[in-house]
Amino acid sequence: MRITLKQLSIFEAVARSGQVARAADMMNLSAPATSMALSELEKQLDARLFERVGNRLRLNSQGSLLLPLATEALQKVEQIELLFSSSEGELSGTLNVSASSTIGNHLMAKSAVAFCQQHTSAFVDLDIDNTQAVIKSVLEFRTEVGFIEGQCLDSRIKVEAWHKDNLLVFCHSAHPLAGKRVKPIELRGQPWVMREEGSGTRDYFISAANALDMQPIERFSFSTPDAIKQAVKQGAGLAVLSELTLEKELSRKELAVIEVEGLVLTRQFYRIHHKSRKFTPLCNAFIGFCSKFNKLSI
Incomplete structure (x- = not known):
């Protein structure tokens, strides 16, 4: 069995977007090449990973098992690349963050800008929506860390008290x-x-x-x-x-x-992340920065 990082990246892109065409755009590939890579991955694993619902592809039970493992593997590769391409102590790359409306507009937007001004090789991609949308984004691995105002009872998500x-x-x-x-x-x-x-x-x-x-x-x-x-x-x-x-x-x-x-x-405000996902160094740095930056804002 020879699973490639490219196949895992394409699988993750399809899982996030729900469509081969959109995943192809994300990966800068043609739709046929993307579809072929996904089919080859399923052939190597001897398992179907998606079910078609209308014009979208949704993870089945096998795909749901693979997604956190694929994401972790891709994160490890990214950490290796950052370790050997960045200066010692330099943070770089893109961090996907989701926040519910009040937190996003009045706390996280300011934090994201200040963090990126301090770490000029890093970019925080902040998505602002309501609590349920943030939870869904974390569950679907589109977001590494989320900040919410409401309750989250999903057993797949780690919930930690943040601010009040x-x-x-x-x-x-x-x-x-x-x-x-x-x-x-x-x-x-x-x-x-x-x-x-x-x-x-x-x-x-x-x-x-x-x-x-x-x-x-x-x-x-x-x-x-x-x-x-x-x-x-x-x-x-x-x-x-x-x-x-x-x-x-x-x-x-x-x-x-x-x-x-x-x-x-x-x-209580809460910080959430998927239990199957470990924080990258960039995410850990951002979480620590936000805790200090927002003390005077609340």
């Missing part, structure tokens, strides 16, 4: 409840502008609100904090976001906080 964050209930500055302390029952029947399904902010707030029988009524749902803030400024209802996203509007008195008795909205 405070959520605030807020409204238009002219709202009758602006700046007041109220009982949960006083918010029953109020319209709310919510984050989209899959958002860690949404899940955390709904769980806390239901515990107090607040029965929030969703009137609008948006996928970005800016859209939610704009809707609240237009009088669409109440909302909940991280205090990281509200500093400017609160200081300008464009929005106002509502304090709800018994509603505890201090939440």
Whole structure:
């Protein structure tokens, strides 16, 4: 059996993209050459690795077994190349990072830029989405490390506490409840502008609100904090976001906080990675850098 690194790279690209044509683009190869290499790998392993679903290829049980092993092997080769091509102590290469909305926009974007300014041969490819999308990216090995606001219960993923964050209930500055302390029952029947399904902010707030029988009524749902803030400024209802996203509007008195008795909205941020994947030196350096860089930001 003679499995090549090229075959493993093509297999990983197909697993990530779900299509031979897209994998071919990623590998700078023709689609026939990519398909041939994948077929040869399956022939050598005497196993099918994918099932076709519509126009996409999805890993079957055999492919799922191979993916973490292939990824680890390719990472080892990359480490060898970096070890012998870089100056001592120099970090280089591309690191794929995913982060949920609040963390990505208000913490990780600044961290990524600062890290790359310090390590000029390194590049951090940061993808910002909601919590569930970040988890999926880690599971599919498209991301080496993820940062999320919500819970992750998948046994294949290692979850570690990272930083903490405070959520605030807020409204238009002219709202009758602006700046007041109220009982949960006083918010029953109020319209709310919510984050989209899959958002860690949404899940955390709904769980806390239901515990107090607040029965929030969703009137609008948006996928970005800016859209939610704009809707609240237009009088669409109440909302909940991280205090990281509200500093400017609160200081300008464009929005106002509502304090709800018994509603505890201090939440944990988490760092996640696939249990089958070991951190590269570049990823370890970035994680350490972020922990120090963000201490003053939270």
